[in-house]
Structures are given as C-alpha cells and as structure tokens.
Amino acid sequence: MSSLPMIVRVKQKRIAELISSGMRLDGRGLTDYREVKLEVGLIERAEGSARMRLGKTEVMVGTKIEVGQPFPDVPNEGVLTVNAELVPLASPSFEPGPPDENSIELARIVDRGIRESKAIELEKLCIEPGKKVFVVFIDIYVLNHDGNLIDASAMAALAALLNTKMFNYEVESGEIKVKPGYTPLPIRNFPIAVTFAKINDKLVVDPWLEEEQVMETRLTITMDKDGKICAMQKGGHGYFTLQQVLEAVKIAREKTEELRKLVVKG
Amino acid sequence: MPKRKPEKSIDENDVRIDGRKLNELRPVKIEVGVLGNADGSAYIEQGKNKILAAVYGPKEVHPRHLALPDRALLRCRYHMAPFSVEERKSPAPSRREVELSKVIREALEPSVFVEYYPQTSVDIFIEVLQADGGTRCAGITVASLALADAGIPMRDLVVACAAGKAEGRLLVDLTDLEDKGGEADVPLALMPNLNAITLLQMDGGLTIDEFEKVVNLAIDGCRSLYSIQKETLKSKYIAVKEAVEE
Numbered sequence: 001m002s003s004l005p006m007i008v009r010v011k012q013k014r015i016a017e018l019i020s021s022g023m024r025l026d027g028r029g030l031t032d033y034r035e036v037k038l039e040v041g042l043i044e045r046a047e048g049s050a051r052m053r054l055g056k057t058e059v060m061v062g063t064k065i066e067v068g069q070p071f072p073d074v075p076n077e078g079v080l081t082v083n084a085e086l087v088p089l090a091s092p093s094f095e096p097g098p099p100d101e102n103s104i105e106l107a108r109i110v111d112r113g114i115r116e117s118k119a120i121e122l123e124k125l126c127i128e129p130g131k132k133v134f135v136v137f138i139d140i141y142v143l144n145h146d147g148n149l150i151d152a153s154a155m156a157a158l159a160a161l162l163n164t165k166m167f168n169y170e171v172e173s174g175e176i177k178v179k180p181g182y183t184p185l186p187i188r189n190f191p192i193a194v195t196f197a198k199i200n201d202k203l204v205v206d207p208w209l210e211e212e213q214v215m216e217t218r219l220t221i222t223m224d225k226d227g228k229i230c231a232m233q234k235g236g237h238g239y240f241t242l243q244q245v246l247e248a249v250k251i252a253r254e255k256t257e258e259l260r261k262l263v264v265k266g
Numbered sequence: 267m268p269k270r271k272p273e274k275s276i277d278e279n280d281v282r283i284d285g286r287k288l289n290e291l292r293p294v295k296i297e298v299g300v301l302g303n304a305d306g307s308a309y310i311e312q313g314k315n316k317i318l319a320a321v322y323g324p325k326e327v328h329p330r331h332l333a334l335p336d337r338a339l340l341r342c343r344y345h346m347a348p349f350s351v352e353e354r355k356s357p358a359p360s361r362r363e364v365e366l367s368k369v370i371r372e373a374l375e376p377s378v379f380v381e382y383y384p385q386t387s388v389d390i391f392i393e394v395l396q397a398d399g400g401t402r403c404a405g406i407t408v409a410s411l412a413l414a415d416a417g418i419p420m421r422d423l424v425v426a427c428a429a430g431k432a433e434g435r436l437l438v439d440l441t442d443l444e445d446k447g448g449e450a451d452v453p454l455a456l457m458p459n460l461n462a463i464t465l466l467q468m469d470g471g472l473t474i475d476e477f478e479k480v481v482n483l484a485i486d487g488c489r490s491l492y493s494i495q496k497e498t499l500k501s502k503y504i505a506v507k508e509a510v511e512e
Contacts, residue, residue, distance in 0.1 A: 101368040104361050116469045217372075219466065229477050232452070232468035235368075237375035239462035242481065249474055 012214050020200045026208065031251055033206045036262050038155070040163040048164025048185065052156035055208060056146035058090075059153050061138060061160040065185075067127065067176060068135035078125025078133045082111035084140040084153065091145035105235065107140060110154045112231035113191040113222035114138070120161065121186035127171060134166070136185070147208035150220050151259075154193035159263050161187055190264050191230055192256040193222040196248045198238060203248055205255060219245065221252040225260065275444055276433050282444070284313070288437040291427070291487055296408065296498040298415050306416025308498075310408040313441060314398035317405055319412040323388035338383035342371035344405055346394040366402050373406050373426065373455040373465035379419040388418060399442035400428045406455050406465065407491055414499055423495055424464055426455035427487030429480045431472060436479050438487045452477070454484040458492045 015025050022030060034055030043049040046062035070077060084107035086094040099107075114120065125134040138160065140153045165182035197207035197215035207215055217238030222231040229249065234240065240248075275283045286292070292313030301307035304320035311317075327333040344366045348354050359367075374390065390412065392405040403426035410424040429438045432448030445451050450470025456463055472480060 099361075101364050104364045105368055108361065108365050112469050116471065224471070228471045228473055229468060230471050232466060233369075234463070234466040235372060237372050239376045239457065239460075239464045240466065241461055242463065242485070245463060245466065245481065246478060249477060253474065 011210065015211060015214050016200045019202050019204060022202075024204065025210070030202065030204045031255065033255070033259065034208065036155070036259070038159055038263065040159055046160075047166065048160045048162070050156045050159035050163055051143075052152050052159065054148060054152040054155075054206065056144060057148060057152050057208075058142075058144035058146075059149065059156045060141045060143055061153065061156040062141070063160050063164045063185075064137040064139070065164070065166055066135050066137065067132055070126070070130060070133040072130075074122075075130035076126045076133075077122040078120070079135040080111070080115060080120060080122065080138070081135060082107045082114070082138045082140070082157070084110070084142070086142050086145070086149075090142045094142075094145065105233075106149055106153060109150055109193065109220055109222075109231065109233050110138070110140065110157050112233075113154055113193055114157065114161070116230040117189040117191040117222070117224035117228075119158070119187055119189040119191055119224075121188055124186045127169075127176065128174070132176075136161075136164075145209065147210070147212045148195055148206050150195050151193050151206060154191070154222065155259065155263050158190060158192070161185060162264065190225045190260055191222050192260050192263070193220050193231075194252040194255045194259070195220045196251070198240060198244065203244060203251070205251065219248055221249060221256075223252055223256040227253055227257070274433065275447060276435055276437075280435065282437070284441065286439075288435055289483060289486065291439045291490060292441070294491065294494055296411065296494060298411055298498055298502045304412070304416070306412045306414065306418070308408045308411035308415055310404050310411075312400065312404045312407075312439075314396055315394070315401055315404045316396040317401060317408050318393045318395060319405065319409040320391045320393075321388065321409070321412040321416040321418070322391075323416070324383040324386035324418070325389075327385065327387040332387070333385045336384050337380040338378075338385075339387040340371055340375050340378060340380060340390070341387055342367050342374065342390040342392070342409070344370050344392045344394070344402065346397060346401070350394050350397045366405075369465055369467065370402060370406055370409065374409060374413065374424055376462060376464045377410065377420045377422055377424045377457055378413065379421070382419055388413070388416075397442065399440050399445045400453070402426070402465075403428050403453050403455070407495060411495060411499060415502070422457035422459045422462075423492065423499075424455050424457055425488045425492045425495055426453065426465060427484050427491055428453040429484035429487060431470065431476065431480065436476065436483060438483045450476075450480070452480050452484055454481065454488065456485060456488040456492075458489055 217236035406426035455465035
C-alpha cells in the first residue's frame with residue numbers, strides 16, 4: 001500500500017531484522033496477538049453491534065435486518081450482505097469516496113468466512129419462498145487503522161451477529177405483523193480469521209501497521225468451529241512457498257481456537 | 267437457455283460429466299500476439315472459457331501523480347463481457363471484479379522486474395469473453411503470456427489452476443457447474459521455477475488434510491499448464507524465425 005504514511009527506513013530494517021531472530025519490535029512473539037478487547041450492543045438502533053479493539057486497531061460492526069427478495073437460485077434462504085467502510089477518520093491514508101479495492105477485499109474476505117462456514121442459518125430467514133426473506137446487513141466500520149483490519153473485522157462481525165436480535169413476527173395474508181419480543185439471530189458456526197504477514201521469509205500473525213508496511217505478502221486463513229478451513233486469501237505483491245502455507249494452516253488451527261474463546265462466550 | 271442440472275456430476279468410476287478424470291485438465295488452446303494495438307497480447311481457451319489479455323507499457327503514467335519513484339506501477343483490470351455468462355452481466359465493474367483485479371495484479375507482480383522501469387506504468391487488461399469456471403486462473407495464465415509477449419522482463423511465467431472438492435471427491439480445474447455445486451474451490455497461481463505461490467484463495471469447507479491434497483492437485487495442474495504456456499510462447503518466435511529465413 002503505497003498510499004500509507006512512510007515509516008523511516010531504519011525502523012523498517014529493524015522490524016525485519018528482529019523478526020529474523022524471532023522477535024518483534026513491540027515485544028510480541030511471532031505467533032502472539034495483540035490484546036483483544038470486545039464490547040457488544042453499544043448501538044441501540046442496530047439489531048446487533050460490536051466494537052473490537054486489537055491493540056490500537058479499532059473496528060465497529062453493526063448489523064441491520066430488513067425484508068427483501070431472495071436470490072433466484074436459493075429462493076428459501078435469507079440474504080447476507082457484507083460491506084466495509086474505511087472512513088477517513090480512521091487513518092490519514094483513507095480518503096472519502098466510494099469503496100476502493102481494499103475495502104471491497106476486506107468485506108469480501110469477511111463475507112466468505114461467514115458464508116462458507118454457513119454461520120447464519122439463512123434457511124430460517126425465509127418469510128415467503130421466492131418472494132420475501134430477511135436480509136442481514138453487516139456493516140464494518142473501521143475507526144482506527146493500526147494494521148490487521150481483516151482479523152479485527154471478522155471477529156467484530158461474528159460478535160455483532162451473536163449480539164443480533166430479530167423482532168418476532170407473524171405473517172397474516174402476505175403481510176408481516178410485528179409481535180412483541182425479540183429472538184436471537186440463529187447462528188450455528190463461528191468462523192475466525194487469522195492473518196499472517198511474511199517478513200524476511202518468516203511468518204508472523206496479527207501484523208500491526210508498521211509491520212504491514214514492511215511485509216512482502218499476507219495470507220488470511222479462516223477456520224470454522226470444527227477446525228475446517230472455510231476461506232483463504234493471499235494478498236500483497238509477494239509470494240509463499242507451499243511449506244509456508246502449510247505451516248500457516250497449522251498455526252491458524254491453534255490461533256482460531258484461542259481467539260474464538262474470546263468472541264464466543266459460554 | 268437455462269439447462270437442467272444433472273443429479274450427479276461425477277459417476278461411480280470417478281468420471282466427470284465432461285468425461286474427464288478427477289486430475290485431468292480441460293483442453294487448452296493458447297495463442298500469443300493476437301491483437302494489433304497492444305504491446306503484448308494473448309488468448310486462451312480452457313474448456314468453454316474464452317479469455318483475451320492485453321498489456322500496454324511500460325509507458326507514461328496517467329494520471330501522473332500515481333507514478334512511483336522506484337518502480338513501475340502495475341495495474342490490472344479483470345472484466346467480464348455482458349454476454350459471457352448465462353444471465354447478462356452489467357458491464358459496470360462488480361465488487362467481485364474489483365477484488366479479482368486486485369488479486370490477479372498481486373499474483374502477477376512478483377514475476378515482473380518492476381524496479382527496471384521507475385516512473386512508468388504497465389497496464390494489464392483481461393477480458394472474459396465466455397466464462398465457465400476458473401476464469402481468474404485462466405486470466406492469470408493468459409495475462410502472464412501477454413506480459414512476456416510485451417517483452418517485459420520477468421522472473422518466471424505465472425500459471426494458475428484451481429482445484430477443489432465436489433461430491434466428496436477432490437478434483438482439478440473445476441467447471442462452473444462443479445464449482446457452484448461443489449464443496450470447495452481453491453484457485454492457486456504459481457511461478458513453477460521458483461516454487462512460489464503468488465495467488466491463493468479458498469472458499470468452501472476442507473479439513474487440513476484435504477486442503478494439502480487439493481493444493482498439490484492445483485500445483486500439478488499448474489505444472490502441466492506451464493509446459494503448454496512455454497511452448498506457445500516459443501512457437502511464436504520459431505514462426506517469426508522461419509518467416510525471416512524464407
């Protein structure tokens with residue numbers, strides 16, 4: 001990302017050198033995450049919400065549920081829509097305007113994790129087959145960019161989904177009638193994303209901003225609650241060897257379990 | 267016209283609906299230097315996929331402020347023709363196309379010596395004329411040839427191939443039908459001489475063991491495509507040489 005503010009070459013070199021010897025500038029080990037802080041239900045107007053802090057990276061996710069039309073190929077299923085906004089208040093490198101390729105990629109990686117793990121029981125969100133279903137909107141709002149937006153957004157999205165409540169309703173001659181009370185959105189899987197950066201031919205998890213500026217390339221692995229891989233995405237203009245990919249998968253298995261405990265309580 | 271979906275796309279002898287074995291690629295036809303105006307171009311047919319790629323550059327960057335002081339700016343546009351799929355696709359770039367343009371660019375960039383051409387841009391255009399699954403992979407394979415055809419110095423050709431899982435079986439080079447009905451899809455791009463994976467995506471569900479097998483299937487697919495890719499490039503120059511000698 002050439003548009004990011006430059007960090008001094010000396011510091012870049014230091015970050016890379018330290019990683020070669022198994023250390024990181026902020027004192028973490030190569031497979032350590034930054035501190036995770038999660039709050040849910042902060043936005044009363046949203047059906048569900050979560051604010052995730054990963055070190056200094058901060059992401060807010062809100063969910064909204066509306067009535068809409070199903071896709072013609074899956075007439076009995078609700079619709080999932082994920083959108084990400086890299087709002088200008090989050091970083092000097094973000095500019096106002098329509099979503100650029102980075103925010104589209106971010107939204108699509110989070111979308112794939114939730115969709116492919118079948119986290120939401122979409123078949124329970126059908127009101128009238130082929131005509132009316134519930135549409136779940138997940139809106140990712142980046143508030144402070146200090147690296148690894150993907151993992152923070154994926155965790156925040158999952159937390160927001162778990163926090164989402166739907167109004168009770170009845171269908172009376174094709175019309176939806178709202179009834180008192182709420183039920184939680186039906187969720188059956190808990191996908192967690194783990195992102196690796198390759199720096200000096202070594203893999204580190206959860207890169208912070210300055211590491212992202214040094215990294216050659218990036219790999220995100222999303223796993224579901226059974227340890228199955230459900231989504232993957234390589235990014236950046238470098239490459240991985242097969243050994244590195246398989247090593248990353250092994251580390252991701254442990255890390256996803258560790259992180260899932262922080263997002264899914266009880 | 268919508269076709270009726272067959273119940274099974276792989277029979278009990280592991281033969282796929284188009285007659286292929288699980289580890290068999292679709293028939294591939296590649297041509298290099300097919301367009302007049304572009305600095306480099308190539309065309310691929312892989313099964314029913316028909317894809318054109320063109321490269322312009324290295325040339326002056328427009329708009330100028332995008333120019334990089336230490337290397338060439340590589341840009342890529344992956345685009346599908348409105349008539350390339352069953353239902354007309356709007357010609358405006360979709361979110362999928364924006365993402366694919368990004369990952370394709372990042373798959374090709376490790377192969378190009380961008381540092382040789384500071385302050386310039388190299389623009390890659392991929393037009394999918396007909397799509398039948400695996401267009402990003404075929405797009406990478408053909409775009410890499412177009413780069414080579416434009417005479418841009420490269421570390422290796424980039425070749426891409428997908429593998430995945432459908433009806434419980436692991437298979438290579440999925441068609442649209444196998445991808446949509448299948449359990450997982452893993453597109454992968456490789457620089458075969460450097461053993462470097464430059465594109466890796468996945469969606470679906472695979473255990474770690476299955477994933478390792480699928481990745482190896484995709485790598486084997488890449489290697490067989492690579493020999494076709496190389497021969498095609500060579501044959502263009504042999505043809506020129508013969509023409510000169512006559």
